[in-house]
Amino acid sequence: MAKGKQHLPSDKPEKKPAISSSWFSAGPFFRSFIIILLLSVIFIGIYSLNDKRTELPDLYNELQTLKERPGDHDERINEIEHRINEIETDTSFFKTLFVGYFDEIHFVAFGAQDQIDKVTAEIQKGSNAPLTREDKLNYKVHTYRLLDFINANCPPNAVILLPPTDSLINDSRWNYVYDPGWVEYFIYPRLCIATGKESENPELAKHITHVLIVRGIGYDRLKYDVPLDKREKVCLLPINKPVDVPETTDTTQTSN
Amino acid sequence: MLIAGIVLCYLLGCSVVMAVSRKFSLAEITGYSFLTGIGMQTVFLFLLDIFQLHFTPFLLISLNLVVIIALNRKFPETIAAFKEKLNQARAGASAVNYVAVFLFCIIAYLFYTITIKNLFWPPSEGDSITSFDKLARVMALEGKFKISLFQYNLQGAAGVYPPLFHGSFTYVYLFGAETPKIVITFYFLSLLTLFYSFVKAYTNTTAAMLFTLVLMATPELYAHAALALGNMPTAAYICPAVLATYLWLDKGDEKYFWMGAIMLGFTGWIRSDAIAFIIAVIFMIALKALQTKDFKRLLIFGAIALIPFVSWLLYVKLKIQVPQASRFDLSIGYNAARLNTMLNYTKAYLFALPYREVHGGQLYGVVFVGFFLALIVNAAIAFKKGIKIVFGNQWILLAFLMVAFSLYFSEFYVINEDVQSSGIASLMASSFKRGMFYFLPIVLFFTATCFSSKIFFDKLEKFRTGS
Numbered sequence: 001m002a003k004g005k006q007h008l009p010s011d012k013p014e015k016k017p018a019i020s021s022s023w024f025s026a027g028p029f030f031r032s033f034i035i036i037l038l039l040s041v042i043f044i045g046i047y048s049l050n051d052k053r054t055e056l057p058d059l060y061n062e063l064q065t066l067k068e069r070p071g072d073h074d075e076r077i078n079e080i081e082h083r084i085n086e087i088e089t090d091t092s093f094f095k096t097l098f099v100g101y102f103d104e105i106h107f108v109a110f111g112a113q114d115q116i117d118k119v120t121a122e123i124q125k126g127s128n129a130p131l132t133r134e135d136k137l138n139y140k141v142h143t144y145r146l147l148d149f150i151n152a153n154c155p156p157n158a159v160i161l162l163p164p165t166d167s168l169i170n171d172s173r174w175n176y177v178y179d180p181g182w183v184e185y186f187i188y189p190r191l192c193i194a195t196g197k198e199s200e201n202p203e204l205a206k207h208i209t210h211v212l213i214v215r216g217i218g219y220d221r222l223k224y225d226v227p228l229d230k231r232e233k234v235c236l237l238p239i240n241k242p243v244d245v246p247e248t249t250d251t252t253q254t255s256n
Numbered sequence: 257m258l259i260a261g262i263v264l265c266y267l268l269g270c271s272v273v274m275a276v277s278r279k280f281s282l283a284e285i286t287g288y289s290f291l292t293g294i295g296m297q298t299v300f301l302f303l304l305d306i307f308q309l310h311f312t313p314f315l316l317i318s319l320n321l322v323v324i325i326a327l328n329r330k331f332p333e334t335i336a337a338f339k340e341k342l343n344q345a346r347a348g349a350s351a352v353n354y355v356a357v358f359l360f361c362i363i364a365y366l367f368y369t370i371t372i373k374n375l376f377w378p379p380s381e382g383d384s385i386t387s388f389d390k391l392a393r394v395m396a397l398e399g400k401f402k403i404s405l406f407q408y409n410l411q412g413a414a415g416v417y418p419p420l421f422h423g424s425f426t427y428v429y430l431f432g433a434e435t436p437k438i439v440i441t442f443y444f445l446s447l448l449t450l451f452y453s454f455v456k457a458y459t460n461t462t463a464a465m466l467f468t469l470v471l472m473a474t475p476e477l478y479a480h481a482a483l484a485l486g487n488m489p490t491a492a493y494i495c496p497a498v499l500a501t502y503l504w505l506d507k508g509d510e511k512y513f514w515m516g517a518i519m520l521g522f523t524g525w526i527r528s529d530a531i532a533f534i535i536a537v538i539f540m541i542a543l544k545a546l547q548t549k550d551f552k553r554l555l556i557f558g559a560i561a562l563i564p565f566v567s568w569l570l571y572v573k574l575k576i577q578v579p580q581a582s583r584f585d586l587s588i589g590y591n592a593a594r595l596n597t598m599l600n601y602t603k604a605y606l607f608a609l610p611y612r613e614v615h616g617g618q619l620y621g622v623v624f625v626g627f628f629l630a631l632i633v634n635a636a637i638a639f640k641k642g643i644k645i646v647f648g649n650q651w652i653l654l655a656f657l658m659v660a661f662s663l664y665f666s667e668f669y670v671i672n673e674d675v676q677s678s679g680i681a682s683l684m685a686s687s688f689k690r691g692m693f694y695f696l697p698i699v700l701f702f703t704a705t706c707f708s709s710k711i712f713f714d715k716l717e718k719f720r721t722g723s
Contacts, residue, residue, distance in 0.1 A: 027722045032354035035462075035720060039358065096617035097608055097625065100475025103618075108478070109366055112373040119376075133378045133434050140380045181386040184410045188394060191408055204408045 049095050050102035052087050059084050143177050147186035153236055156189045159207045161221055163214040164195040174214055208239050261431030264320050269293025271327035277511035278337035287450035288515060290442045295522040298423030310399035313430050359465040366472055370481045371441050378435040379484035387412030389484055392425030392436055402576055418568045420526035421486040437484055444481040447492035448472055451697050454499040458705040463713040467704040476619040477693055487690040493523045494533050495697035501537050505544050506649040517560035524565030532663035534561050540656045585672040594680050601684035605692050614685050627699040633708045646707040653702055
């Protein structure tokens with residue numbers, strides 16, 4: 001096909017394409033450079049519209065630290081809250097169109113690797129062992145150790161009665177350990193059922209083997225009595241009287 | 257093993273795409289291959305389940321090989337087509353578009369950073385833990401769709417959802433993945449490459465690259481490229497389903513008819529609430545069929561698009577048999593308070609405004625505002641130059657957007673709050689918000705290819721090349 005296109009000497013010479021076939025051609029290169037420069041100015045302009053937001057993570061961290069620390073920090077707290085409010089409410093229509101882009105570029109695109117390195121260092125604590133899925137879940141899900149404890153101390157065919165929702169729903173430290181749909185993900189093939197929902201799943205309710213006690217709630221569901229002085233705040237107990245000492249978790253220190 | 261699974265998925269998808277036509281560009285092949293390949297893998301899982309065969313990598317590999325071999329009877333022609341494409345790409349590279357390269361570098365950087373974030377964290381989103389990832393892990397372990405958790409109602413809300421999304425997780429688990437989120441990266445890549453090629457079909461490389469960057473950088477969409485949730489993958493199917501169909505309607509290129517139908521079929525295979533888009537696309541074709549009197553096409557297209565959706569409905573009814581109250585309350589009538597709440601949220605999303613806990617501007621950036629601006633500018637030009645010159649066949653796209661949005665809005669209006677265990681305000685701030693992803697590529701495509709944009713980018717291109 002290409003051979004067929006060869007021109008005879010009498011043919012009109014083909015009009016040269018606008019773009020030179022060489023890799024570097026001053027005209028188009030210079031014009032491209034101008035467009036790139038213009039685009040860069042626009043992108044940097046958009047980015048710097050909301051650059052005050054870079055202060056936010058530090059401000060929020062300091063605020064949280066001050067609120068948790070005993071002592072009189074009211075003046076500094078007010079100062080921080082005022083600054084946060086100033087940044088968060090600086091929302092002209094034009095600026096808010098680009099806030100999302102700023103957060104994404106600054107905190108995700110520029111910050112992703114740093115955040116990963118920080119989390120990795122925090123989990124590894126000096127060791128060089130590669131992180132496992134469990135390490136990462138343990139970092140992200142703050143009740144993971146409790147759920148892991150369940151797995152380690154129950155047979156695969158166990159059915160666990162979870163603590164009642166209303167006793168924990170207002171305490172974010174125990175987020176979702178009362179939700180069977182959520183807990184099941186971590187404890188499969190063990191099964192679980194929510195307190196108060198036994199009638200919705202009578203077949204499963206008949207086969208409950210363990211009770212998960214959280215904040216000392218759930219002892220009344222056991223078919224035997226545990227002396228008050230032996231009641232742990234957080235533990236997993238068989239529903240029928242055990243032969244030996246009940247299992248208790250050491251998750252109270254980390255999860256409480 | 258996981259790499260083998262992903263390669264197999266691409267090979268299968270590529271075989272189907274090449275069987276449809278060998279004239280797709282490399283970007284199109286990349287995008288369609290994954291979406292088709294992973295969709296087909298979940299169809300294989302479905303068939304194995306129907307025939308009560310336990311899912312295993314061996315069975316999947318065997319099925320894949322049979323289909324790949326069957327589809328590649330003209331293998332030398334496929335190879336020749338690929339060689340030709342590579343030669344074309346090489347020839348094109350001699351005239352470097354530095355602006356496009358610059359934009360591509362930004363896209364590549366953003367893609368890299370979101371990918372490392374995505375692959376670092378295992379799924380920890382509420383919906384993924386209570387449903388998608390739980391279903392996928394257990395399906396891979398038990399080797400079937402109707403897992404033991406259904407017996408105790410522990411499967412989560414997605415238990416009755418069409419299986420493409422969590423099925424794709426199951427597929428990578430079967431091939432030894434520790435976490436399934438690698439497929440999220442491929443869904444995102446497919447969405448971007450296909451969107452690029454659709455815009456490129458109407459404009460030039462610079463414009464296509466710029467608008468791909470705008471789509472990718474849309475804050476909420478970008479965030480979802482690192483989450484194990486189904487909305488972005490659904491958008492990855494809806495984008496080619498709508499735009500390939502539009503390309504066929506507009507340019508009459510046969511290959512887009514088939515790819516549009518296949519992608520729409522998979523749209524009904526990934527999410528039931530995407531039925532609004534299936535109906536709207538079929539409506540788009542019906543409008544054209546009324547003009548051309550070609551109803552056979554409408555029937556073929558409708559059949560391909562609806563078979564997966566209907567098959568899953570039948571499977572849920574006959575096999576899964578989970579007693580469930582209707583998700584929709586059609587007796588709702590006129591409810592002013594509900595409508596008002598919905599309209600306020602919708603206004604916030606479409607016009608970049610704040611409402612309660614959401615801010616449309618922070619979620620979707622300039623996408624919807626840009627669309628309305630483009631619409632106004634082009635309407636003004638049309639006033640002078642005439643509607644046909646300015647809008648051409650784009651009225652089909654606008655009609656699609658109106659129908660799809662009305663249906664999508666209506667779905668939420670009649671949604672049963674008790675069954676969803678969530679109030680309408682909460683649904684608007686979560687589910688509806690995430691469903692807005694489905695419109696992003698379509699409205700951006702309109703903005704990129706409208707009359708005024710074309711003029712602007714043609715001038716920019718003339719300036720760049722000095723012609």
